[in-house]
Amino acid sequence: MFQIGLALEAARRAAPSAPLPAPHHVFVVAGDANASGRAPETDLDVYPESARHWAALDSWAPVGSRLYHGPWETGAVARPDPAANHGWARAFANAYQAAFPDNAVHLIGVARDASGFANGTWTRGNSAYEAAVARVNAALAALPGNAVLRGILWHQGDADSQAPATLAGYANALDQCIDNLREDIAAANGSTPFVVGGHAPLSGLYHPVVQNTCQSCVNRKPHTGYADPSVPTEASLFDGLHLTAASNAAMGQAYLAGLLEAEANVSTAPTGPVTPGGLAHYPLPRAIVSSVAGVSLGTANADRIIIVAVTARSDVAIRPLSVKVGAIPLTRAGTPELGGDLCGVTFYYGRIPFGTSATVEVTFDALCYNGQAAIAVLPVYGARLHLANAAGYASAQSAVGTTAIGTTVQAEQGDLVVALVAGVSNTPAATINLAQTLSSIAGNVKYGVYSGAGIAASTGPFALSCQFPLSHVRVGLGVLVLRPA
Structure with a gap:
């Protein structure tokens, strides 16, 4: 009786187990200048308070106004410069945080202006590609153990639209890049969601081959999604090349929809007739x-x-x-x-x-x-x-x-x-x-x-x-x- 009483008393006094913290959800933002953003800052929106990015000092820090993409992104202007600019990643972070409020958004920017397959920037073995992968892996290694890589968000194609020799092989190059990033990023695998953004037809660098390749990726590669620039209305450009602030806001929502699509896109094999x-x-x-x-x-x-x-x-x-x-x-x-x-x-x-x-x-x-x-x-x-x-x-x-x-x-x-x-x-x-x-x-x-x-x-x-x-x-x-x- 005495031993049983001690056991019951100990059980009553034991502190309840602390709930496990919700995992951080991590996203890689990659591609060219429309991934990093060139829209003039409006000061109307900010990143979620809990959002973090892999910052210039190679550490996780609050994002502030603009996502940092690496030392190569010299074309972008960051705060506190009054001409600072931004992209759709901020709208995506806010949309994702609203949909998943318990999971703090962590972003790793590796976009590079004018990057593509024609110049080798996103080709495995190229120094720019290897630097981007190394940056992602360093950021992932510094995360707590409960962090989860939730997806790769991609917008690219302008540079390749101007290279006729590249256009014929653009679909193969993009598909190979998806495979390479899923293999080379330490926390990724074949089912890591990969979202491909569409292009604005009035851009001076638009090409239908690039657009069709991006839009059809969902039906070539499992676990991919499409971020549509035509919803709720056609994207607008402030300089003939880059998305306006309003279109960046819409594209942020589109990348969330594309992410959910990628998660559900487990196979591209037909199962019945149309x-x-x-x-x-x-x-x-x-x-x-x-x-x-x-x-x-x-x-x-x-x-x-x-x-x-x-x-x-x-x-x-x-x-x-x-x-x-x-x-x-x-x-x-x-x-x-x-x-x-x-x-x-x-x-x-x-x-x-x-x-x-x-x-x-x-x-x-x-x-x-x-x-x-x-x-x-x-x-x-x-x-x-x-x-x-x-x-x-x-x-x-x-x-x-x-x-x-x-x-x-x-x-x-x-x-x-x-x-x-x-x-x-x-x-x-x-x-x-x-x-x-x-x-x-x-x-x-x-x-x-x-x-x-x-x-x-x-x-x-x-x-x-x-x-x-x-x-x-x-x-x-x-x-x-x-x-x-």
């Missing part, structure tokens, strides 16, 4: 913010993707800035097709699991000509988001009279191919080499809209062709390929 719903066309009223109510979305389903292809013509180059289905903004695919007096075609897509109809709202940067604007809408089931591959989006235009237009995309057997063509003519029909087609006259009686959708029967180049019975002028064509989920 099935298109029915095509429908809707003319758009002539307005900067143009909307159509009662657009059919097909059958509600958790895996449903809505594709909205926008076409418009103006005396000047006109482009859509955003597309919403209900309150949900869609992602732009590839590059908006511009050109004064030509019929531009731009594809958007997004996962819309609920509802059978909705209002679709398109915001343009200029008024269309005489009511010549329309959308084609297609619900899709069993497809993965984003371009099927780096050659999974293509466009073509013809200013002169023509009875045919075409272009080529890369598809695998079972992929979904979707096309939209618009031209100035009163021809009521056209022939497209896809299983499902639709022709209509939208708005103005001389604005023909033609769309098609079908499943690729084989793997390889798919030559999309559209034939008109009468000559069309100012024709635009866009083609999008999606992969089965």
Whole structure:
């Protein structure tokens, strides 16, 4: 009895176990100047109070205003200089901290201005690459044992867009870099989330090959995600090259969405067929913010993707800035097709699991000509988001009279191919080499809209062709390929 009493008394007096501290969540921010940031400081936002970065003295410290990226980032201006600049990492840190308030954000910046594969900066064995990896590993080694590397956030491509010899191999170079960083960073592995940022089409260094490669990475590499610069509206640039403060704020949110996508993207292998719903066309009223109510979305389903292809013509180059289905903004695919007096075609897509109809709202940067604007809408089931591959989006235009237009995309057997063509003519029909087609006259009686959708029967180049019975002028064509989920 005495021994039992002592044991019970000791148990009553024992202090409760202290809860384990929540782990720090660590992110590597890598790439070029749009990863480190060039937007003029606004002083409206700050990093979370608990956020830390690997600072200039090779130690973990409060971030302050601007993330430090290493001694090579001489093009960036840091506090206390009044011209200090920043990037999207700050908005990401705030968005992530709001979503995961118990986990302090730790950031390791290794971005470098004008860096790429053409100049070897991000190639294993290059001194710049090895210095970046060494900086990351030194920072990770100095962290407490409960820290977790949660992802690598990447934005790069401007330098390679200007190197024709590099463009053909850009997808292979980027994919190899992802593998290398996952292998060479001590705390990383094959499932470490890697988020690739998209590019602003109006940048002086934009190239569609780079954009398509970044946007399709999700469907080439497991555990990757895409940070979209077109949501909630097209990114803006303050100097023709670098994101504005407002666009950096939006991209911070996009990188959080891309991170969650990367965590869920455990495999790129298709598990079932992709099935298109029915095509429908809707003319758009002539307005900067143009909307159509009662657009059919097909059958509600958790895996449903809505594709909205926008076409418009103006005396000047006109482009859509955003597309919403209900309150949900869609992602732009590839590059908006511009050109004064030509019929531009731009594809958007997004996962819309609920509802059978909705209002679709398109915001343009200029008024269309005489009511010549329309959308084609297609619900899709069993497809993965984003371009099927780096050659999974293509466009073509013809200013002169023509009875045919075409272009080529890369598809695998079972992929979904979707096309939209618009031209100035009163021809009521056209022939497209896809299983499902639709022709209509939208708005103005001389604005023909033609769309098609079908499943690729084989793997390889798919030559999309559209034939008109009468000559069309100012024709635009866009083609999008999606992969089965």
